[in-house]
Amino acid sequence: MTDIIEAYLKKVLQQQDQVEIRRSEIAQLFDCVPSQINYVINTRFTIQKGYLVESKRGGGGYIRIIKVQVLDDLDMLNTMIEIIGDSISEKDAKSVVQKLYEDDIITKREAKLMLVAMDKSLYTGERAIDNRLRSKLLRMMLVNLKYEEPNKRKADHT
Amino acid sequence: MTDIIEAYLKKVLQQQDQVEIRRSEIAQLFDCVPSQINYVINTRFTIQKGYLVESKRGGGGYIRIIKVQVLDDLDMLNTMIEIIGDSISEKDAKSVVQKLYEDDIITKREAKLMLVAMDKSLYTGERAIDNRLRSKLLRMMLVNLKYEEPNKRKADHT
């Protein structure tokens, strides 16, 4: 269900750079409880994945999902570095890498290298410590990319 | 039983380069306990045998088996992985990366990413601990370079 609703919203977002819904309407449309919509948004439309969410309660209330717009690769990298902050979970870190791949800022191989480096199996198991180290490593890699020549890319480098 | 399930999955994989199952369904189909499926996967669909496995728990969970191609540079990478062992200094690690770059096994950008990850400024300062973590990370990265998923169209997110 979550996947279906996610797909629906992403489809709309392919045409527009933002979408505004009424929570109860979408819940009805997909025949689920309203809080399911919150779950979808909290897990699939995070800032690490490149989305901003605004909402208002009360009469005429809404939930608005906005695709984050960036100027260019450099802007994207800077934005991501900010988002990462000084601590990041495995999941969020992987979302960031995935996003960079989807936006053609890194190649698939680069993404895979970065993903292994984010994997929890690499770290100590102390969550707080791991998240700080992971953040440091990811930020260092992104900073590095800022000063590298962009990859020459074909339209589709799968 | 293990052989039968293995054969079944491999038959499907002859037609497609990946297969997605629901563990409980397959267990039912072959009338065995679900954890049997894990056994099959752990013994017959390893990375050494050319398979990658991904899974998700919870509602809508799945196990996905993906055929991977082993790349040409296998020997070189295997040798490097052996040399690295379970502990490596910053200097030696950087030499390894440099060598891979000189031998055209990795690109310049990939080399830079890996070098950042080897840098001592990332680590704790406890030499023994750092060298083990560095080795683990470098080996994980190299293992990753050995395999490649078959071409799959990336979603067209224009």
Add this chain to the structure above:
DNA sequence: TTGTTAATAGTCAAAAATAGTCAAACAATC
């Protein structure tokens, strides 16, 4: 203005729906 009600959305934790781990029991092979 000021309360009150209706119409929203948000939070949180329990329950349900999955998959993973591990070790004991069992079976096959050497």
Add this chain to the structure above:
DNA sequence: GATTGTTTGACTATTTTTGACTATTAACAA
């Protein structure tokens, strides 16, 4: 008989679904 491989099930971990309760806002009544 010892070793290695397989099967089983109890227990754990993760993700999703659900619903009761809370918070906010707008509209309206006093």
